[in-house]
Amino acid sequence: MxxxxxxxxxxxxxxxxxxxxxxxxxxxxxxxxxxxRNQGRLDRAIEQLGNKAxxxxxxxxxxxxxxxxxxxxxxxxxxxxxxxxxxxVSIPNETDLETFSEESFDETINLNFRSVFLMTKYAIxxxxxxxxxxxxxxxxLGIKPLKDDAFIYASSKAAVNMFTKAxxxxxxxxxxxxxxxxxxxxxxxxxxxxxxxxEEFSSYVxxxxxGRIAMPEDIAHTILFLASEKAAYITGGIYPVDAGAxx
Numbered sequence: 001m002x003x004x005x006x007x008x009x010x011x012x013x014x015x016x017x018x019x020x021x022x023x024x025x026x027x028x029x030x031x032x033x034x035x036x037r038n039q040g041r042l043d044r045a046i047e048q049l050g051n052k053a054x055x056x057x058x059x060x061x062x063x064x065x066x067x068x069x070x071x072x073x074x075x076x077x078x079x080x081x082x083x084x085x086x087x088x089v090s091i092p093n094e095t096d097l098e099t100f101s102e103e104s105f106d107e108t109i110n111l112n113f114r115s116v117f118l119m120t121k122y123a124i125x126x127x128x129x130x131x132x133x134x135x136x137x138x139x140x141l142g143i144k145p146l147k148d149d150a151f152i153y154a155s156s157k158a159a160v161n162m163f164t165k166a167x168x169x170x171x172x173x174x175x176x177x178x179x180x181x182x183x184x185x186x187x188x189x190x191x192x193x194x195x196x197x198x199e200e201f202s203s204y205v206x207x208x209x210x211g212r213i214a215m216p217e218d219i220a221h222t223i224l225f226l227a228s229e230k231a232a233y234i235t236g237g238i239y240p241v242d243a244g245a246x247x
Contacts, residue, residue: 001227004029007077009069011035011060011119012087014045016188017137017223020216021084022049024224034067035060035087042050060087061110066118070126080126083115084162086137090153097151105152112156116163124176126242133136133177133235135226136164137219140184141247145236157182161238168236177235184242185213195236221235 008025012018013034021033026049033054037043046055056072070177073080089111090103116136127134141150142157161180165229168178187206222241225231 001028001224001230003082005226006030007033007079008079008082008084009033009035009075009080009119009123010084010086011069011115012137013084014038014041014055017083017183017216017219018043018086018209019187020220021076021086021223022053024217025082025227026050026053028224031071031172032243033073033076052095060115060119061074063118065139066115066122069119070122070152074126079130080123081130081132083119083123083132083134084137085119085134086163087115088112088137088139090150094153100152108152109156109159112153112229113159113163114174116160120163122155124171127176128171128174131175133179133227134164135168136160136178136180137223138164138180138182138238139240140182140240143182143240162174164238177212177231179231179234179237179239181219181222181226182240182242183214183219184208184240184245184247187213187215188217206241209245214241214243 003025010018010022013022014036023035024030025210034042034045035056035058038061041055042055054076056069058068060066089108114217119200122157127216138160139157141154142161145154164178164180165204
């Protein structure tokens with residue numbers, strides 16, 4: 001897959017799935033823009049990728065942050081071809097509706113769904129100009145929720161899936177594609193943050209269908225394909241990448 005002269009924005013790009021995707025896009029010739037809230041983590045990611053990568057410190061759950069991310073990308077490169085909406089959060093111990101706070105609800109919805117809406121809103125004029133595409137990173141929980149756990153997280157990802165389909169329908173004749181990947185359990189800081197200790201994490205890993213969880217690269221390869229010209233006939237798709245866990 002070839003991405004020479006393509007400009008890619010990846011939110012939440014300084015670690016996990018976003019960083020793995022950044023490596024693949026860069027290796028395929030793309031100009032990669034990483035967007036993240038943690039400046040130190042962002043600096044370390046850019047250092048690992050080398051001086052061809054570009055980092056923007058911004059909170060994409062806020063309108064000002066998304067506008068900054070898009071405008072600085074255009075100022076730097078003059079175009080935008082691919083948007084990867086990957087930023088997300090999962091609140092630990094989301095097991096009881098009665099004790100789940102409104103603040104945690106807002107944080108989950110704002111970063112997991114509002115950021116997708118805002119980034120798409122401000123990026124779409126440039127994606128229309130380049131006939132680009134969007135890949136949203138959702139979750140298998142957006143397809144099939146868990147019992148007694150992660151109910152707001154699952155709801156936020158279901159919203160991402162429906163937004164992906166709605167945008168695909170509305171922009172298909174304008175030349176912009178929208179797809180979503182729905183990772184299962186993936187070895188990222190976000191997942192590890194959910195568990196209280198390494199024993200709990202290890203037990204969870206062994207309970208998965210393959211007896212292992214995905215590495216970020218497992219998900220990133222699917223993102224790369226959906227963003228490529230090889231997927232030119234694919235839009236509106238919601239793709240589980242979860243070793244069968246969603247079925």
